[in-house]
Amino acid sequence: MAYRIAVFDAKPYDIATFDKTNESYGFELVYHKEHLDKNNVLLASNSDAVCIFVNAKVDSDVIEKLHSYGVKLIALRCAGFNNVDIAAATKAGIKVVRVPDYSPHAIAEHTLALMLCLNRKIHRAFLRTRDSNFSLIGFQGFDMYGKTIGVIGTGKIGKIATGLFLGLGMNVIAYDLYPDTKWAEATGVKYASLDELYAKSDIITLHCPLTKETEYIISDQSISKMKDGVMIINTGRGKLIHTKHLIEGLLSGKVGYAGLDVYEEEGAYFYEDHSDSIMTDDVLARLLSFNNVIVTSHQAFFTQEAMSNIAHTTMDNIKDFFEGKELKNEVISKA
Template sequence: MKTLIYSAKDFEIPFLEEANKDVHTFKYITDRLTTNTAMMALGFEAISIFSADDASGIVLEKLKDFGVKYITLRSAGHDNINLKVAKRLDIKVANSPGYSPHAVAEQAITLLLALNRKVTLARKQTQNYNFTLDKLIGFDLKDKTVGVIGTGKIGSVIVQILNGFGCRIMAVDPFEKEELKKRFYVSYTHLDNLIEQCVVIILSVPLTSDTFHLIDKSKLDLMQKETLLINVARGAVVHTQDVLEYVDKNRISGYATDVYDKESGVFFYDRSKNKPHDATLDKMLTQDRILLTPHQAFATKEALANIAQTTVENLSSWQQGRHPKNTLLPANQVHVDDH
């Protein structure tokens, strides 16, 4: 199947080539899918897009006119595609779920440890030959109450890792998992109670109308002053300006995130010589108690290989007249286990 790969990155192309084995005809472009680049899909039966691509209704209309019949996402989350419009246009869509929940879960713990133990500040100090410890005091995770918001595939692995640290774990999810209760003594509760009780809060939920700005001033008001907030979900799950304000005022201790609500067109690109005009991003990069990584949680060899394999399997299923096992339904019929 002739397929245009939007937002192709150098690091993922070898994995896609290895998985494809010349079964399909791939063309790689670095351009993001937008209303302006949709015309590049002319002559392609299928396209593959990434989380930063725009597959909104107007873009899908253009893709349909250009002959695109299939869209395979190289991501689990699909908040960037209008599934209702895709269904109306009879454009088949599939994603890449479960590529490596361990990759994202381990990044969440990496962010937590780095923020708690002031690793980035320690590196900055020692690079300047400042070996004092006054600003580098953290706390033991053992016996601390940690909250996990979202216990799908990724959240479940986060719970497992936290259990190894000896944490008491609270969770919020509309679908409680009995296994987590039995094996790791997870206590499911309601959101406000979790926020009030936990000194660490980890976000691992898909972005939906229910989770948009889930953490805002009303929830930040409930947090302890010592709270560390960790986000490996989506940038818009938090109200970024509110979080920055509460960190600045020492109302919470810190925020570590692998995502940013205005990351489109910035993350995954070298903007060192063309810095974006974004005061919020500037603040996130200069505040010592905020740790931002560039949406790298999925970036492990294992995850990239799985994403590539699933991408090829989706295309092959369509080519053979079958529905891929990862077919996406209209948005109001989908339950997303993880982002």
């Protein structure tokens, strides 16, 4: 008998990728377009496992319902798991697994794309030339070569991104709570304090996890220490940046450019089409009004390779669970 998996927040691209991947696994996949939360948890009844994404809200009440339905596994098809009450799941005997990484190259490349687009005003040129306006006024950028970029977080993504920056002839300084000195020596990258990184960087890019230590690592205090006209890129987590403070920096000119693939309150908007409704998030609306800001919809990961890796790792996690194997991607409660 095939195990029944309720797949929530299923977009057409999810369905296409998971259906193709499932040909090698043989699960019974039941797709739901809704995010899993207390209002639609009933959809998980008669399922052996649920597969969820970043916008699910799996609190203790949802966990209790899942347990009562006989759900034995929560399979996150993403790296983050802050939207799941892990302690409640552990207490209920429900295992939680995730996809720790899927394509660091995709995110590093999107980071570079945001930098180049902002610098050379590609987004504005696209709109202008479509209106037969070929003026260059307002489009002057700067050579990336020789500029200093500060990389906050030197895990897999930060290291790959650094390789791209070095390829452009940029000077790279880095910050990490756990510096990889061997890598730094091999690449010529210099680790520095945050204050030094803020003061010397023409561009700052965020590739660190969201923790209590890194929440709002970009705020009014840190922005005040940066160069005038600094470019800030965030393809990490939304709450690494205090958005209202970023807006103040943009208004004053202290921040010259911002490229954001994530936003601290993105759950209400990202991954969905809201083009026919009024935006009620005043902060996000203000961000979108700046011509020196680019906001993308948490799409840095979104490549063919990444989607395939996500599907295969998710299916492997589910298969290992039902076969009683070790769960190498299990999320363990720290409570």
